[in-house]
Each structure stands twice: as C-alpha cells, then as structure tokens.
Amino acid sequence: MVKIKYLLIGVLIVIIGILAAVIFFPNEEKRVKKQFNLLSEWVSKSPEENTFTLLQRMKNIGTLFDEHCELKVPDQSLSGSYTREEISTYEGSARSHFSQLDLKFYDLHIVFPEMEVAKVTLTSRLTGKSTAGEQVDETRELECVLRKIENKWLFSQIEVVEVLKK
Amino acid sequence: MAVNNKIRQFFFPSLTPKFLIRVSLVALFAYLFFGYLCIPFTIQGISMEPTYHHGGVNFCWRLRYLFSEPKGHDVVAVRFAGSKVMLLKRVVAQEGEQVEFRDGKLFVDGKEIEEPYVRYPCTWNLSPRQVEKDCIYVVGDNRSMPNENHYFGQASKSRIMGVPLW
Numbered sequence: 001m002v003k004i005k006y007l008l009i010g011v012l013i014v015i016i017g018i019l020a021a022v023i024f025f026p027n028e029e030k031r032v033k034k035q036f037n038l039l040s041e042w043v044s045k046s047p048e049e050n051t052f053t054l055l056q057r058m059k060n061i062g063t064l065f066d067e068h069c070e071l072k073v074p075d076q077s078l079s080g081s082y083t084r085e086e087i088s089t090y091e092g093s094a095r096s097h098f099s100q101l102d103l104k105f106y107d108l109h110i111v112f113p114e115m116e117v118a119k120v121t122l123t124s125r126l127t128g129k130s131t132a133g134e135q136v137d138e139t140r141e142l143e144c145v146l147r148k149i150e151n152k153w154l155f156s157q158i159e160v161v162e163v164l165k166k
Numbered sequence: 167m168a169v170n171n172k173i174r175q176f177f178f179p180s181l182t183p184k185f186l187i188r189v190s191l192v193a194l195f196a197y198l199f200f201g202y203l204c205i206p207f208t209i210q211g212i213s214m215e216p217t218y219h220h221g222g223v224n225f226c227w228r229l230r231y232l233f234s235e236p237k238g239h240d241v242v243a244v245r246f247a248g249s250k251v252m253l254l255k256r257v258v259a260q261e262g263e264q265v266e267f268r269d270g271k272l273f274v275d276g277k278e279i280e281e282p283y284v285r286y287p288c289t290w291n292l293s294p295r296q297v298e299k300d301c302i303y304v305v306g307d308n309r310s311m312p313n314e315n316h317y318f319g320q321a322s323k324s325r326i327m328g329v330p331l332w
Contacts, residue, residue, distance in 0.1 A: 107248035123248035141247035163246050163253070164304065164319035166292070 028153075029110050032118045032146055035153050036105045039064055043091065045101040045128070054092070062088040066147055066156040073160045098136070101128035116148035203228050204331070207243075207252060213306030213316060214254050216285050217241070218330070226252065228328040235260075236302055236326055238274075239283075243327040244304060252327055253317060255304035256283065261323075265303045267292040267313070272305075286310035300324070 042057045042064075062084040069087060072079050082090070095101060106123040113119055125139045145157035179185050200206060209222040218224070218241075226243045236242050236257045243252040258281075259265045259274050266273040270288030272281060288309035297303045297320055305318040 107250070123251060139247050139251050141251075161247075163244065163325060164317055164321050166295075166313075166319040 032153050040103045043103040047100050058088045058092040061091050066154040070157040074162050098128050099131050118146045120144045215308040217307045225331040226328045227331050230329040244321045245325045245327050257302050258305050259297050259303035261297050264294050264296050266294040283307045
C-alpha cells in the first residue's frame with residue numbers, strides 16, 4: 001500500500017514537471033508563433049483607440065523587427081530594406097487611414113532551415129473599416145523569415161506571395 | 167408496435183460495437199473525402215459572373231488533373247493562400263503562349279479567341295506577354311471592371327487545386 005502511494009506521488013511529480021517544462025520553457029515554434037500573435041494584436045485597432053495606445057503600439061511594433069527588415073509588398077509598391085523605425089512610422093501612418101482594423105494569421109507552417117532562422121508560410125487576413133467608411137477585407141499568403149537575435153525571434157523578411165502575375 | 171420500434175431504432179440506435187465501428191468508418195471516410203478530395207467551398211466575389219455567382223456553393227474536385235493538364239477554357243481553382251483560400255478562374259493560355267488583350271478581346275499567339283462565357287462588356291488592353299514555363303494564364307469571366315481591379319494573370323501549375331464539380 002505504501003509502495004503504491006509513493007509510486008502515485010512519483011508519477012504526479014513527473015506529470016507536474018512535464019507540464020511546467022511545456023508551460024515555462026516553450027519550444028521555438030511556440031515562441032515564433034507568439035511573435036505573430038503580438039504583431040496581430042499590435043496592428044489591430046479598435047474604434048475607441050486613444051492616442052496613448054496608438055503611440056504605445058507603434059513603439060511596440062518596432063520591437064518585433066530586426067534592425068533592418070526586407071519588405072516585399074507588390075500591391076503597395078513597398079519593396080526594399082527598412083529600419084524598425086521606418087516600419088513603425090509606416091505602420092502608424094497606415095493605421096491612421098483606418099477607424100477599425102483586425103489582422104489575423106492562419107495556417108502557420110514553420111520550418112527551421114538553419115540554426116536561429118525560422119521560415120514561416122502563412123495566410124494573413126486584414127479586415128476593417130477605413131476612415132472614409134469603406135469596408136476592407138484582404139487575404140494574402142505571406143512568406144516571412146525570422147532570426148533569433150539576443151534570444152528574441154525578430155522579423156527580418158516579409159514577402160507577400162504574388163500568386164497571379166499579370 | 168414493430169414499426170415504432172424500427173423507427174426508434176433508426177433514430178436512436180443502440181450503441182453496439184458494430185454500430186460504433188460503422189459510424190467511425192463513415193466519419194473517417196467523410197473527413198478524408200471532403201477534406202482532401204472533394205473540398206466544399208463558397209464563392210465570394212463577382213469575378214466569375216455570370217458563370218458562378220457570389221454566395222454560390224460548390225466542391226473542388228482535386229483528382230481532375232491527376233493524369234492530365236489544365237486545358238484552355240477550363241475553370242480551375244487556384245490556391246491563393248494557405249489551403250483554404252482559392253480563386254476560381256478560367257484558363258486562357260498555356261505555357262509558352264503569348265497572351266494579349268485588345269479592346270477587350272483576348273488574343274493568344276496573335277489569334278483572336280472566341281469566349282462565349284464572357285457576357286459583360288470589356289474594354290481591357292494588355293500588351294503581349296509570354297506565359298512562363300510550368301505556368302498557365304488565368305482570367306475571370308467578368309471583365310466589366312477595370313483590369314487593375316481584377317485578379318488575373320499567370321499562375322504556377324503547382325497552385326492548381328482542381329476544378330469545381332459543376
């Protein structure tokens with residue numbers, strides 16, 4: 001009886017240990033996904049957003065990017081290397097054209113082609129309302145590269161996949 | 167009484183092992199069939215009017231091009247983002263062919279192509295361009311809007327998901 005009791009306690013400790021390891025030491029894939037969740041949260045905008053939140057989010061977004069990030073967005077003629085400050089400013093200016101924005105990411109497919117580099121293919125969906133009252137609903141496939149710098153996964157390349165080339 | 171029992175048995179069957187196995191097999195078959203072979207989708211947008219209407223429901227038959235290649239005038243589903251977002255378009259040219267629009271008329275390799283499925287007036291002009299290797303050129307049937315507002319162009323054959331069932 002005593003032996004069974006010790007065995008059960010042992011099993012319980014092992015289960016708690018595994019759960020703690022999963023929760024407190026997330027694997028790299030989870031950490032990469034977290035960056036996308038943060039990007040989605042900080043780009044999204046509610047109609048009640050005040051100036052303080054706006055500035056805070058603009059500042060926060062910059063922290064998700066590498067010092068220089070390669071952007072390729074054919075629809076917006078946005079192509080080249082941008083600093084995180086430029087991205088924050090561009091993002092702030094783009095957000096000001098919308099009264100409401102919701103950015104969501106789906107179907108994230110993450111691979112690690114080399115050490116400290118993650119390549120992610122995903123679907124992004126941007127919905128919202130422009131300040132002119134126009135409804136926006138855009139879906140695109142993205143290819144992103146994130147690099148692990150000082151233990152943080154940072155966006156170093158974002159490309160909108162051009163499915164149909166005129 | 168016997169009829170009542172049969173009806174009750176039909177709607178509320180006893181959970182026998184045989185019944186559970188049958189239900190599991192049906193569920194597995196449905197998951198594989200509708201998840202990978204015959205994918206249901208709803209049509210959003212008017213780019214294939216009047217052939218396909220906004221809000222219509224259809225199925226994407228994935229085995230259509232298992233042993234053949236898409237042909238001219240076929241309607242195909244092109245994978246646009248992830249595995250769930252597809253574009254419904256019509257094939258107008260194959261790899262190596264030259265596509266051009268002159269006053270709304272389609273020319274392939276310099277020859278005017280008759281398109282009975284295009285019912286709305288079109289005034290598009292597009293300079294000649296050659297379809298690259300392993301690609302096809304796809305366009306929607308509704309060309310009443312300016313060509314800048316219509317998704318069309320060259321798509322990689324690897325992005326062809328299949329054809330609509332009807």
